[in-house]
Every structure is written in C-alpha cells, then in structure tokens.
Amino acid sequence: MPAASRPLLETYAPTDRTGAPVRQRRGASALEAGTLEADATTPGARRHGDTPGPDQQHDDARSQVTLLAGDAVATLARLALNERPRLVYMDPPFYTRRSFPLRERASDAAGRTIEAQRDAFDDRWPDGFDSYLAAMRDVLVACHECLAEDGSLLLHVDQRAAPYLAVEADRILGPGERLLDRDSPGYRSELIWSYGLGGSSSRTWPRKHDTILWYTRGRRWTFHPPMTAATSRRMQGQLKKQPDVLDIPSINNMAKERTGWPTQKPLALLELLVGAHSEPGDLIADPFAGSGTTGAAAVRLGRRAALGDVSDDALAMCRERLLRDEGVDRLAAHRLLQAAPVAPPAPDRLAFLAVGHVSGERFDATRWWGRHDAAAAWSVAPWLELPPRAGWMTAALARDVDGHEALLVMPDPT
Numbered sequence: 001m002p003a004a005s006r007p008l009l010e011t012y013a014p015t016d017r018t019g020a021p022v023r024q025r026r027g028a029s030a031l032e033a034g035t036l037e038a039d040a041t042t043p044g045a046r047r048h049g050d051t052p053g054p055d056q057q058h059d060d061a062r063s064q065v066t067l068l069a070g071d072a073v074a075t076l077a078r079l080a081l082n083e084r085p086r087l088v089y090m091d092p093p094f095y096t097r098r099s100f101p102l103r104e105r106a107s108d109a110a111g112r113t114i115e116a117q118r119d120a121f122d123d124r125w126p127d128g129f130d131s132y133l134a135a136m137r138d139v140l141v142a143c144h145e146c147l148a149e150d151g152s153l154l155l156h157v158d159q160r161a162a163p164y165l166a167v168e169a170d171r172i173l174g175p176g177e178r179l180l181d182r183d184s185p186g187y188r189s190e191l192i193w194s195y196g197l198g199g200s201s202s203r204t205w206p207r208k209h210d211t212i213l214w215y216t217r218g219r220r221w222t223f224h225p226p227m228t229a230a231t232s233r234r235m236q237g238q239l240k241k242q243p244d245v246l247d248i249p250s251i252n253n254m255a256k257e258r259t260g261w262p263t264q265k266p267l268a269l270l271e272l273l274v275g276a277h278s279e280p281g282d283l284i285a286d287p288f289a290g291s292g293t294t295g296a297a298a299v300r301l302g303r304r305a306a307l308g309d310v311s312d313d314a315l316a317m318c319r320e321r322l323l324r325d326e327g328v329d330r331l332a333a334h335r336l337l338q339a340a341p342v343a344p345p346a347p348d349r350l351a352f353l354a355v356g357h358v359s360g361e362r363f364d365a366t367r368w369w370g371r372h373d374a375a376a377a378w379s380v381a382p383w384l385e386l387p388p389r390a391g392w393m394t395a396a397l398a399r400d401v402d403g404h405e406a407l408l409v410m411p412d413p414t
C-alpha cells in the first residue's frame with residue numbers, strides 16, 4: 001500500500017526509546033480534539049486534526065503561547081519553518097536513570113482527598129549513555145537550525161551530562177569564546193544555578209548546583225546584564241551586575257508556584273534568563289517544557305512562547321497554568337508528527353523513497369523513487385526540488401525491504 005494513502009498518525013504513533021507506544025492518557029490532554037475549540041478564552045487555538053495552513057501560522061504569531069505536542073526535535077524543526085526563536089531554553093532529562101512520579105490529589109465519591117501517583121516522565125536509558133548522547137545530539141542540531149541569526153541557546157543540565165553535552169554543543173554550535181575569539185559563534189559562558197535546598201552527604205560534597213550553558217548562533221546576540229544588590233561594604237545599597245553564579249532557591253513544597261510536575265524550575269530563575277537574553281515581543285522556545293515555567297516567565301515579561309513536550313500530561317499542566325495563573329488569552333496548540341530524524345535504511349535495503357510535504361497529520365507525497373534510483377535520490381537530497389508549502393514541512397519517507405519506515409523532516413527546504 002502506498003504510504004501516502006496510509007493514516008500517518010497511526011504509522012508514526014509516538015514510541016518511547018524501547019519502541020513501545022507512548023501512553024496517551026485520554027481526558028488529560030491539552031490537545032484532545034474539541035477541548036481547545038470549546039474554550040472561549042483561546043481564540044488562537046485550533047482543534048487538533050485541523051490541517052495547518054497559512055492562517056495557522058498567523059494564529060501562532062498572534063498567540064502569546066503555542067503548545068506543541070511532540071518530540072523536541074519535531075518542535076524545533078517546526079519552529080525553524082514558522083518563526084525562529086530569539087531564545088531557546090531547554091531543561092531536558094539529565095540522565096538520572098530514574099523515572100519521575102507525578103503526585104496528584106483528587107476527591108473520592110465521599111469527598112475524601114486521595115493521593116495518586118503515576119509516572120510523569122522517564123529518564124531511564126536501557127541502551128546506556130551513548131543513546132542519551134545520540135538523542136541530545138539530534139536535539140542540538142535541530143536547535144542550531146532553528147535559532148534566529150542573533151538567537152541564544154540556554155542548555156540546562158547537571159554534573160552528569162554537562163561535560164559531554166558541552167563537547168557536543170561546541171562541535172555543533174561552535175566553541176565560541178571557549179577556544180576562539182570573543183565574537184565567534186557558539187559557546188559564550190557557563191552559568192551556575194546554586195539552588196541551596198536539597199539533601200546532604202557525608203561521602204561527598206553535597207550537590208547544590210546545576211549548570212546552564214549559553215551558546216549563540218551567530219556573532220551578534222541580545223544580552224541585558226541583570227543587576228543584583230551589591231554585597232561589599234564599599235558598594236552597600238547599590239546595584240552591581242549579576243555574576244555568573246545565580247543564587248536562587250529551588251521551589252519549596254509549599255510554594256504557590258509549585259505545580260506538582262517533578263523537576264519544575266523556579267520562575268525567578270526563568271525570569272532572570274528570559275529577561276537577560278531576549279527583548280519584549282520576542283519568541284521564546286522550550287522544547288522540554290514540563291510544567292511551562294519558561295512560558296510563564298515569557299508571558300510575565302511580555303514575550304511570546306512556544307512550548308513543546310512529549311507528555312500530554314505536561315502540556316495539560318502548561319495549558320492550565322498559563323490560562324489560569326498567567327492570564328494568557330491567546331493559546332494555540334498543535335500535535336506534531338513524531339518526526340525525530342531516524343536513520344534511513346542502507347541503500348541496498350531501500351525498497352522505496354518518497355519525498356513530499358508533511359503536516360501535523362498527513363504526508364502528501366509528490367515525488368516517488370523506485371528502488372533502483374532511491375539511494376541516489378537520497379544522497380542528492382531530492383526535497384530541494386520541492387517548493388515550500390506554507391504551514392507544512394518537507395519530508396522524505398523511506399521504507400526498507402522488511403517494511404520498516406523512516407520519516408525524515410527537513411527543517412529548511414530552501
């Protein structure tokens with residue numbers, strides 16, 4: 001059966017790293033068909049399932065916040081085609097090798113409060129650190145593609161993956177002033193988020209900080225140095241420039257801003273970062289949005305936000321938080337195809353290759369290659385022959401002789 005006539009969402013239903021389908025909990029989704037349309041406070045929102053088109057892009061541009069359900073690579077690829085963000089902040093899984101529970105409170109029939117617990121997100125990597133690094137490499141490549149020419153990436157990690165990801169990010173975005181001159185694209189600096197709270201240890205130094213790596217796509221960037229109270233006696237009562245160690249407590253259990261999403265970052269941290277690295281009106285992206293802290297900070301500072309996550313629970317939380325606590329009145333939402341780049345089959349195993357356009361739901365193949373010239377077609381990037389189509393991404397679909405398929409989404413068709 002030709003792939004073009006297949007239901008693509010079925011073919012590309014999201015799977016986790018082990019290949020198992022990602023659980024889609026009915027009722028919790030911010031993107032369930034109908035939920036957005038029914039909400040009068042979200043005039044920019046469309047029903048999931050609508051075909052994106054030029055007016056959808058318009059909706060996104062007018063919306064304060066756009067929610068994107070999908071893998072981080074798909075989120076970044078879509079942004080590259082629609083509007084390049086001035087700032088990408090990302091707080092991905094840290095390679096903790098554990099899963100994070102979501103604790104929920106609800107009332108039973110008798111009105112008693114009951115506590116339920118289930119997985120929020122999984123940071124276990126059965127194939128080890130190499131698979132984590134490979135996944136993050138794809139995210140960094142997509143991020144480099146999608147950033148505005150004068151845009152910044154803030155990569156929030158901890159001591160586990162930080163040195164490895166810094167090497168990858170230096171390779172992909174450039175070593176910048178780490179190894180070259182102070183205007184070179186790429187690495188700019190390393191922030192330490194010193195969060196104070198947490199456990200202690202008698203075996204080692206208690207861990208009290210995360211690392212935030214700052215990269216720029218080009219030689220120009222936005223930076224507004226944040227100010228903080230001076231501590232020296234000489235400058236008492238005055239302000240000084242905020243140094244690169246940020247002393248901001250993590251969120252305590254009773255804090256009003258606590259949403260219940262594990263690993264939620266404090267608003268004060270995100271407000272500081274968004275304010276320093278962008279201008280009012282800019283688009284700020286977070287492809288690992290969790291509870292939507294980046295979106296809340298962006299809205300408070302008069303920026304727009306594009307928030308992506310693979311978890312529908314996370315997006316439901318973002319939506320709730322932004323509409324209820326932040327007074328957002330323009331929210332658009334789209335479900336993306338699971339479009340992380342996957343390795344195409346080896347040329348001698350390629351059964352066929354199609355090149356076409358892909359929307360949130362459909363793949364429209366406009367060119368097909370048979371097995372004979374498929375390898376050549378793949379290597380000469382045939383999608384270059386396809387004119388861009390507003391609101392759609394250009395993609396290639398390959399199938400090997402065993403019927404396994406790979407979908408590659410090209411971030412930039414021109």
Ligand SMILES: C[S@@+](CC[C@H](N)C(=O)[O-])C[C@H]1O[C@@H](n2cnc3c(N)ncnc32)[C@H](O)[C@@H]1O
Nearest residue numbers: 071072091121264265288290291293309310311
């Ligand atoms: C550390 S949490 C982000 C917390 C967020 N900064 C906040 O303040 O709430 C990481 C998030 O990444 C999401 N995630 C994990 N793998 C992902 C992937 N491949 N693409 C997109 N999101 C992913 C998880 O569902 C989780 O919500």
